[in-house]
Amino acid sequence: MSIPALIVQYWPRLIAGLGLTVEITIISLILAGILGMVFGLLSVSKRKSLRAIALVYVDIVRGTPLLVQAFFIYFGIPAALGIQSDPVVSGVITLSLNAGGYLAEIVRGGIESISRGQMEAARSLGLPYGMAMRSVILPQAIRTMTPALINQCIITLKDTSLLSVIGVTELTQTGRLIIANNYQSFEVWAIVAMMYFIIIMILSKISKRIERKMSYGKSKN
Amino acid sequence: MGKVKIKNLKKNFDDLEVLKDINLEVKEQEVICIIGASGSGKSTLLRCINALEEASSGTIEVDGNDITKADGNINKYRQNIGMVFQQFNLFPHMTVLKNISFAPVALKLKTKEEAEETALKLLRRVDLEEKANVYPEQLSGGQQQRVAIARALAMNPDVMLFDEPTSALDPEMVGEVLNVMKQLAKDGMTMIVVTHEMGFAREVADRVIFIDEGFIVEEGPPSEIFGNPKNQRTINFLNKVL
Numbered sequence: 001m002s003i004p005a006l007i008v009q010y011w012p013r014l015i016a017g018l019g020l021t022v023e024i025t026i027i028s029l030i031l032a033g034i035l036g037m038v039f040g041l042l043s044v045s046k047r048k049s050l051r052a053i054a055l056v057y058v059d060i061v062r063g064t065p066l067l068v069q070a071f072f073i074y075f076g077i078p079a080a081l082g083i084q085s086d087p088v089v090s091g092v093i094t095l096s097l098n099a100g101g102y103l104a105e106i107v108r109g110g111i112e113s114i115s116r117g118q119m120e121a122a123r124s125l126g127l128p129y130g131m132a133m134r135s136v137i138l139p140q141a142i143r144t145m146t147p148a149l150i151n152q153c154i155i156t157l158k159d160t161s162l163l164s165v166i167g168v169t170e171l172t173q174t175g176r177l178i179i180a181n182n183y184q185s186f187e188v189w190a191i192v193a194m195m196y197f198i199i200i201m202i203l204s205k206i207s208k209r210i211e212r213k214m215s216y217g218k219s220k221n
Numbered sequence: 222m223g224k225v226k227i228k229n230l231k232k233n234f235d236d237l238e239v240l241k242d243i244n245l246e247v248k249e250q251e252v253i254c255i256i257g258a259s260g261s262g263k264s265t266l267l268r269c270i271n272a273l274e275e276a277s278s279g280t281i282e283v284d285g286n287d288i289t290k291a292d293g294n295i296n297k298y299r300q301n302i303g304m305v306f307q308q309f310n311l312f313p314h315m316t317v318l319k320n321i322s323f324a325p326v327a328l329k330l331k332t333k334e335e336a337e338e339t340a341l342k343l344l345r346r347v348d349l350e351e352k353a354n355v356y357p358e359q360l361s362g363g364q365q366q367r368v369a370i371a372r373a374l375a376m377n378p379d380v381m382l383f384d385e386p387t388s389a390l391d392p393e394m395v396g397e398v399l400n401v402m403k404q405l406a407k408d409g410m411t412m413i414v415v416t417h418e419m420g421f422a423r424e425v426a427d428r429v430i431f432i433d434e435g436f437i438v439e440e441g442p443p444s445e446i447f448g449n450p451k452n453q454r455t456i457n458f459l460n461k462v463l
Binding site: 063115117118120121123124125126127135137139140141143184 | 271273297298299300301302303305306309310311312313314323324327328369372373376425
């Protein structure tokens with residue numbers, strides 16, 4: 001069967017797979033965003049103990065492969081606790097924790113890129129630390145963080161494909177199941193790759209636009 | 222009664238003793254200029270006064286409140302102490318008007334309308350009314366520093382601290398900033414100015430303080446310090462900079 005014919009025949013399954021991929025990506029990134037912000041803020045705290053907590057988290061995430069994290073969360077923890085686990089839920093937890101670690105580092109880097117004088121100026125006006133962070137530091141930090149944030153979104157989207165090994169029927173797993181039926185490995189992987197490519201290109205375009213909109217006062221050149 | 226009263230102030234950075242027993246009293250409406258070589262501790266002293274640096278020991282009273290024991294109240298005290306930095310430190314993501322009106326609104330001291338009205342008045346005072354809606358990046362250094370002064374004044378402080386306010390400026394812009402400061406002094410603001418501008422110190426200061434190696438070596442009216450310095454270290458310093 002030709003590629004167009006395959007697309008037509010398997011369209012509903014491919015779209016369902018892509019849909020689950022996007023859904024898992026979005027939910028994971030929202031949760032990761034919260035984790036990243038919390039641990040990022042902890043890592044710039046004045047308190048050593050808080051910084052240590054953030055450091056341990058980031059080190060664990062960075063120091064172990066995503067696949068091992070997925071296996072640990074899907075097989076390991078349920079086995080130890082004697083509970084049933086759901087692949088999608090385990091997948092979302094894995095990706096959230098994983099991306100959260102990287103986002104925490106991005107947040108830390110973003111905050112540290114803002115000159116110390118900004119915090120001092122805000123505090124000298126009598127603003128409490130939290131308010132200064134929220135209104136003065138973070139708006140500027142997020143701007144410098146944007147390219148790295150977009151990068152992490154794309155990485156997380158692609159990382160969802162690893163969840164196929166724990167049986168999540170996202171796009172990659174859908175491709176594997178289709179090939180198990182028709183043995184057309186070349187055509188099906190080409191279609192799957194193309195679908196990832198298109199969705200990531202769309203994401204890149206949107207984020208480029210966001211990035212442009214976020215610039216302030218800069219002469220447009 | 223003194224507006225600012227510093228007693229036995231010491232400040233260490235790890236093993237480095239930057240301030241070694243500073244005693245200083247600043248009266249209401251007094252303009253103090255602090256001079257001294259780089260690394261002498263003059264900026265650290267200024268930064269201790271609004272607790273941007275934590276004093277290692279000693280007391281710093283502003284309006285009778287001991288800043289070194291402020292803890293949770295530090296934000297309240299800082300509202301009363303304006304600070305102008307060498308690098309201006311305007312908020313680049315806010316317009317000039319927002320830079321000035323932001324803190325009073327965020328701290329719920331004024332409504333947005335009141336704060337913006339005050340901001341415009343202050344901008345008029347520093348002669349930058351027409352720049353209300355531009356971003357700091359579009360201003361010259363001198364203009365940015367004048368906005369920074371307006372921003373500090375928007376909190377209606379009792380004391381203004383200036384940390385080498387003209388050191389980062391191109392020479393042709395120093396004058397406009399010093400003029401704003403002179404006017405402020407004339408209007409009766411209590412000011413503590415760390416500066417390398419000896420002309421300004423001579424003309425505007427009520428008292429000049431020379432700091433060297435963490436001590437106040439000599440202090441007095443500018444005519445004394447510049448005209449008839451007593452301490453050899455003061456003489457050496459002034460010979461270098463004048």
